[in-house]
Amino acid sequence: MRLSRLGSLRQLSCWLLLGEWRAYPLRALTAVAAIALGVALGFAIDLINTAAYNEFSAAARSLSGQADLEVRGTQPTFDERYYPMLATRAGVAQASPMLVLDAAVSGQTSPLKIIGVDVMRAAALTPDLVGVPVADRPFDTLADDAVFLSPAAMAWFKTRVGGRIKLRVGTNSVSLRVAGGLVRARAGQRIGVMDIGAAQWRFQRIGQLSRVVLKLTEGVNLMAFKSALARATQGQLQVLQSADETSRSASLSRAYRVNLNVLALVALFTGAFLVFSTQALSVIRRRSQFALLRVMGVTRAQLLRQVVLEGGMVGAVGAALGIVGGYALAATALHFFGGDLGGGYFPGVQPALQFAPLRAGVFFTLGLAVALLGSAAPAWEAARAPAAQALKSGSEEGALAQLANPWPALVLLLTGALLTLAPPLDDLPIFGYLAVALLLIGGIALMPRLAGAVFRWLQHLPTTHAITTLVLSRLANAPGQAAIALGGVLASFSLMVAMAIMVASFRVSVDDWLSHVLPADVYIRSAASGNTAALSPAEQAMIARTPGIARVDFMRLTQLNLDPARPAVALIARPIEVSTAANALPMVQTVAVPAHSLPIWVSEAMVDLYGFSPGKQVRLPLAGQWRDVVVAGVWRDYARQFGAIQMRLADYRSLTGDTAINDAGLWLQPGTTPAQAIARLKVLSFGAALEYAEPGEIRTVSLKIFDRSFVVTYLLEAVAMVIGLFGIAATFSAQILARAKEFGMLRHIGVTRRQVLGILAAEGGLLTLMGMAVGFVLGWVISLILVFVVNPQSFHWRMQLHVPWGLLTAVAALLLLAAVLTALIAGRSALSGSVVRAVREDW
């Protein structure tokens, strides 16, 4: 049986690979499982987010249909007088006006999107938005009481064609007849379409439009037309093309999606470390075997390839399983929980899962790459080891001598520190993530030197106890092997500490913020959601006159479109005094403004995204005109990631003439309880339509939403922890099994089994303690990056640092217990063989 040279080497490679896997199947399986889990989580999260985002964007784009351009106002609606100008403009082939409203629904926390269209024009440009009437009422598309609902909306209202639905307008309701369906609406898309004139009348938006979609004449230069139109409207209207809409949709959830993906990749990182420790220990154990192969004629390159191949096989099998598992996980999650992973960015979306070969390829490559990277250093060591020395037993620590060089680690740490100073890249904290990765790798790489120094110092403590001496001697004299075990603890614990501190800091900050922004005794809202419910001046006066109410702060919430490529900014008008703004808002910076200027107070996101820095004079589009205002201060806002502006209600009213309000905060007179006040308000003619809440209820609900939005974070972190624990277990057991000869010798010279187990427990405990101590410091530093770099650059809000000592102590105790138990279990296994045989084995 003669094989070609290449065939022979392949066979040798197979023998070595299968021999190793046959001998240590559990270890190989653990490494494969770690990579598979990491890839599966990353791929699943990416699939779910991509599916949800695609569906969400498609639903948003469907409102523009076949149009080339879309014209919007800088506020939710604009004067319909612009429409003739747009429709008759040279270069416009067709124009279709639309009124888009989020209609409040009594008893529901989310609104129904109502789209008013001119059905004749919509048929050409946005055919998806043309309702299908029943056969005997073909003109219902023009009826003033008819609405056409998407299947999801019909299901939501539990109604069908011929039924009626009630929507809120002001504090009243309007009843609409369900005249037909929208057959081309997307799955989960809750919309209703009606005639634009009927919508303007029914929802009290006479003379107002939300957007006009335009189809240009063939041959017209799109970009030139767009620029000219924007100039012609003097900034009062925004001209968008589909790329702008895509960008706008993407920015809504991009930071969230990227952060979640990065978090999912943490599991893959800990998996990579598991592969590294498994491979490194395997290479150390087989150092003399590899040396023998070198002596017998295996070249360095062949040996390097062999060890890399082992890691590569683990990576390939793990990544392939991860892709399959990730797809199954995503399908299951979408089936049971929908497309929103708790962040609230994709409400109601029901995306269909699609296998994306390119993305699968990326995640497969990532899984393979981390496994190859994990194998690279051990492979390099195996190849470069001098064969004659490596053949001698006891040379194992020499294999790790390179690890003790602190310079690469220090360079990584320094580079990581410098990267924290870099600005965001394309609105994402790319350098922040890189800094975290470099600090983590640098910290792990520094462990051999650190472990050697600490355990050498401990070794000098006076002790006459043989077992203690043995434990400390080994840890001090074999810091490389100790460091590999420490690395696993360090990676898991530091990431856990960092995430725990970040989430706790965020939660405590949100809690404090809620206390600050909810100073009133009772809050009322015209509706739980949507923009069609509001309170008129007469209704406001009735509330203010209600017995037991000492003071009312009315608030008007609306939106401004300041940048076509970004989501809208919230505009909140309320009673604020310049001198006491800090009492009403959680200010982070204030400046004095000129006496006759119009002050506004902006959230931190406005500074980051629009450059609205304190003291700066800026222009806001209000009621069709650009108004000069001055930024009087910056306040913290955890509710609106894309920016919010507060201004005095009196200023807003005088500039816009809009006297309606959405919300109010009520301060009660002494002796009046919130329940009494609410009861009195409910008897008002419109009182039953309002939403009432005490600050405590709002706070509870808000924190519940906060916790729900972090459930996936906790889950991913837990998986990373579990993989980390597996890594620790695999590392300890590999090291202990490799030391069977040492334990056999100890047993020969009179050390009892119990004492050997004591040695292992002490070693495991000490290593874990040290790993946790350094892991805490590293985790704390990483948490600073998450809190002060990644979060502000992702979500444009800052927070105060809070360390959850109780949680960290509990996890540390759990980790310590797990590590000691792992060491003991592996020790029992190592001691179960023959003592005599252990000392005679030649490897």
Next chain:
Amino acid sequence: MLELRHLTKSYTTGRRVLNDVSYSLAAGEFVAVMGDSGVGKSTLLNLIAGLDSPDAGAIIVDGIDMAALDDNAATQLRRARMGFVFQAFHVLPHLTLQQNVALPLLLNGADLRRADAMLEAVGLGGRGADFPRQLSGGEMQRVAIARALVHRPALVLADEPTGNLDPDTAQHILLVLRDELRSNGASAVMVTHSHAAAATADRVLILSQTGLRPA
């Protein structure tokens, strides 16, 4: 077959272990090298194998100057022309006996069936599917000898091949080694502390601070 010319070697600590070592090994010759501990016997084998390089002097194997070879070329030469037997056996624990013996054949792209014949020759016929953990020390060394000779090397280097064996087993192993060397026409250099082991060689040399000389 092998020519050592005025070899000199010092450790990195500065201690000189080989001093002007010269010898010419004829084809098919089996020599034993004895000497005190630390005198450089194993170092001499490492130099011959190309695993280490001398400070001065030359090593010629089959007319090839080892100093002219880079790591890859030295590896190729070892693979094709040399066999090794170690004191600590160094049998790969997760390969069967047949696979262990067949390793050099695989590396040289040769017919694997000779592995079974070699196992037969060293008295382990029919046990090719066993694993090393099922063997005694003497049996493991027989596997090592089979592996050293299976690809018909011109030169076998043996470093204390009986150091871990009892006298009876050691004597038997040495006879197996000698017989197999002869039947394969291989030359051999065996480093040993054992006079009994050395007696099985064609010639005994003593390595000392002053060089290599006949006993």
